[in-house]
Amino acid sequence: MAKPIEFKAGSLHAMSAVLREIDNVRLADALQVMLGGIGEFFAGEPAVIDVTQVTQFPTRIDWPGLQSLLRRYGLQPVALRGAPEALHAGARKAGLAILDGLDKEPQLPVTPATETPPAPEPVAAPAPSRGSPMVIDRTIRSGQQIYARGSDLIVLGAVSNGAEVIADGNVHCYGPLRGRALAGASGERSARIFSSNFGPELIAVAGVYRTFEQGIPQALAGRAVQARLQGEGEQASLLLETLITD
Amino acid sequence: MTRIVVVTSGKGGVGKTTSSASFASGLALRGFKTAVIDFDVGLRNLDLIMGCERRVVYDLVNVIQGEANLHQALIKDKHCENLFVLPASQTRDKDALTEEGVEKVLNDLKQMGFDYVVCDSPAGIERGAVMALTFADEALIVTNPEVSSIRDSDRILGILQSKSRRAKEGQEAVKEHLVITRYSAKRVDEGEMLSYKDVQELLRVPLLGVIPESETVLQASNAGSPVIHNKESDAAEAYEDLVARFLGETREMRFVSYEKPGILKRIFGGA
Ligand SMILES: Nc1ncnc2c1ncn2[C@@H]1O[C@H](COP(=O)(O)OP(=O)(O)OP(=O)(O)O)[C@@H](O)[C@H]1O
Numbered sequence: 276m277a278k279p280i281e282f283k284a285g286s287l288h289a290m291s292a293v294l295r296e297i298d299n300v301r302l303a304d305a306l307q308v309m310l311g312g313i314g315e316f317f318a319g320e321p322a323v324i325d326v327t328q329v330t331q332f333p334t335r336i337d338w339p340g341l342q343s344l345l346r347r348y349g350l351q352p353v354a355l356r357g358a359p360e361a362l363h364a365g366a367r368k369a370g371l372a373i374l375d376g377l378d379k380e381p382q383l384p385v386t387p388a389t390e391t392p393p394a395p396e397p398v399a400a401p402a403p404s405r406g407s408p409m410v411i412d413r414t415i416r417s418g419q420q421i422y423a424r425g426s427d428l429i430v431l432g433a434v435s436n437g438a439e440v441i442a443d444g445n446v447h448c449y450g451p452l453r454g455r456a457l458a459g460a461s462g463e464r465s466a467r468i469f470s471s472n473f474g475p476e477l478i479a480v481a482g483v484y485r486t487f488e489q490g491i492p493q494a495l496a497g498r499a500v501q502a503r504l505q506g507e508g509e510q511a512s513l514l515l516e517t518l519i520t521d
Numbered sequence: 522m523t524r525i526v527v528v529t530s531g532k533g534g535v536g537k538t539t540s541s542a543s544f545a546s547g548l549a550l551r552g553f554k555t556a557v558i559d560f561d562v563g564l565r566n567l568d569l570i571m572g573c574e575r576r577v578v579y580d581l582v583n584v585i586q587g588e589a590n591l592h593q594a595l596i597k598d599k600h601c602e603n604l605f606v607l608p609a610s611q612t613r614d615k616d617a618l619t620e621e622g623v624e625k626v627l628n629d630l631k632q633m634g635f636d637y638v639v640c641d642s643p644a645g646i647e648r649g650a651v652m653a654l655t656f657a658d659e660a661l662i663v664t665n666p667e668v669s670s671i672r673d674s675d676r677i678l679g680i681l682q683s684k685s686r687r688a689k690e691g692q693e694a695v696k697e698h699l700v701i702t703r704y705s706a707k708r709v710d711e712g713e714m715l716s717y718k719d720v721q722e723l724l725r726v727p728l729l730g731v732i733p734e735s736e737t738v739l740q741a742s743n744a745g746s747p748v749i750h751n752k753e754s755d756a757a758e759a760y761e762d763l764v765a766r767f768l769g770e771t772r773e774m775r776f777v778s779y780e781k782p783g784i785l786k787r788i789f790g791g792a
């Protein structure tokens with residue numbers, strides 16, 4: 276007779292939500308701007324709340340509030356990493372596993388990697404792990420969203436107003452970019468956005484974003500432009516440069 | 522081979538039903554056996570524009586629910602020998618449109634040897650609109666030259682890409698055609714309206730026709746006769762061109778440039 280339960284060792288591929296501060300209201304705002312209030316931005320992936328980069332911890336943390344905020348975007352927070360001991364009890368009570376200490380144990384051999392090599396555990400920013408790029412031939416229409424997980428995204432059509440293209444790597448747009456483009460979506464700060472006809476509603480690299488409510492600067496509108504991060508930490512901003520294409 | 526053509530837009534009141542009526546009539550005038558189906562369950566408009574509202578006995582929902590067969594429900598058009606209208610129900614709700622039901626009706630029309638089946642979609646992006654486009658081979662995307670209409674058309678193009686049977690089964694994509702209606706070359710000239718080139722650049726869909734804003738459209742719908750039959754009007758000619766292009770002919774775009782009235786005309790008036 277089969278045993279009613281069995282235990283097997285396994286590894287779990289999870290998103291890391293790398294927080295720089297713990298303030299649910301500010302996080303909610305930032306997510307709203309980054310992801311445009313798109314519920315279910317993620318597809319129910321498990322997520323590790325990574326607070327290794329947080330410098331100031333509040334004395335009390337509203338874990339359930341933070342969890343439901345992440346769930347709103349389709350993430351399943353399952354664990355916590357990098358929090359001081361004093362916060363562990365509260366997090367456990369909210370149902371989060373504490374990964375600190377566990378991480379350092381030797382990793383079980385992973386099944387032969389197809390795309391992602393068994394990467395060393397990410398510490399601060401996840402290392403670039405690129406599969407082959409996702410190529411989209413058509414125009415991405417308002418209300419549509421394309422996410423190139425773990426790779427670059429190449430769009431040959433236009434990205435319409437109200438459409439969204441996201442990649443963990445770089446985003447390349449050969450048609451007009453009129454919607455939103457987010458590169459380095461899981462934190463890769465070296466990711467860039469390339470657009471041959473620049474006119475987006477929003478661009479973001481590794482969570483640093485820029486909107487264009489006042490319109491696109493004359494020098495960039497309709498031109499070939501790249502966007503990348505410059506500066507570190509709080510000072511980071513998006514650098515927009517026209518590209519010379521002839 | 523029957524071709525199923527959906528006439529859709531996302532936004533309401535942009536000219537889908539007007540275009541469905543004239544497009545279907547134009548195909549029939551060219552000798553193609555054509556059916557035009559009203560998918561706007563609950564509102565029912567096409568029969569008024571086709572002028573057959575007094576002859577409606579059964580409708581699409583009756584056929585889907587097996588209360589009548591197609592032969593009983595199809596209404597023969599009063600102008601064209603080859604044209605049949607399948608009206609919508611005014612009393613049922615949109616849930617009566619099931620995917621299997623719609624598919625069966627379309628298959629039966631294929632069996633009956635129709636060349637074209639034109640599906641007049643309701644506004645919005647909900648069930649009725651999705652049902653109208655699910656089985657389409659081609660789509661006329663009806664758009665007014667204004668930002669909200671363009672945005673909604675873009676949206677419906679996305680839905681066509683994801684929800685149509687062709688998309689789901691990985692067949693060749695639904696063939697898209699852009700139809701710009703209520704176009705005023707004068708207002709474009711005065712910088713009050715987006716030009717058809719702007720609209721096309723934003724939507725990136727091949728342009729099938731530009732229909733000018735015209736009073737005869739309202740007159741024609743009040744008279745229950747699709748505007749394409751009003752031979753002298755600009756709108757009729759524009760629809761005639763549109764049908765010709767759909768059938769593969771090359772026709773220059775007309776009614777898209779504005780000639781400022783000369784000084785004599787400004788002083789003395791005139792037609
Ligand atoms: N070329 C035109 N010139 C002037 N008026 C027009 C033109 N095309 C459509 N109209 C008018 O616009 C209104 C809406 O047209 P119609 O009913 O065809 O739109 P629709 O997209 O089918 O609307 P709904 O979304 O409600 O089904 C009608 O009053 C019609 O007479």
Ligand SMILES: [Mg+2]
Binds near residue numbers: 537538561642643
């Ligand atoms: Mg209508």
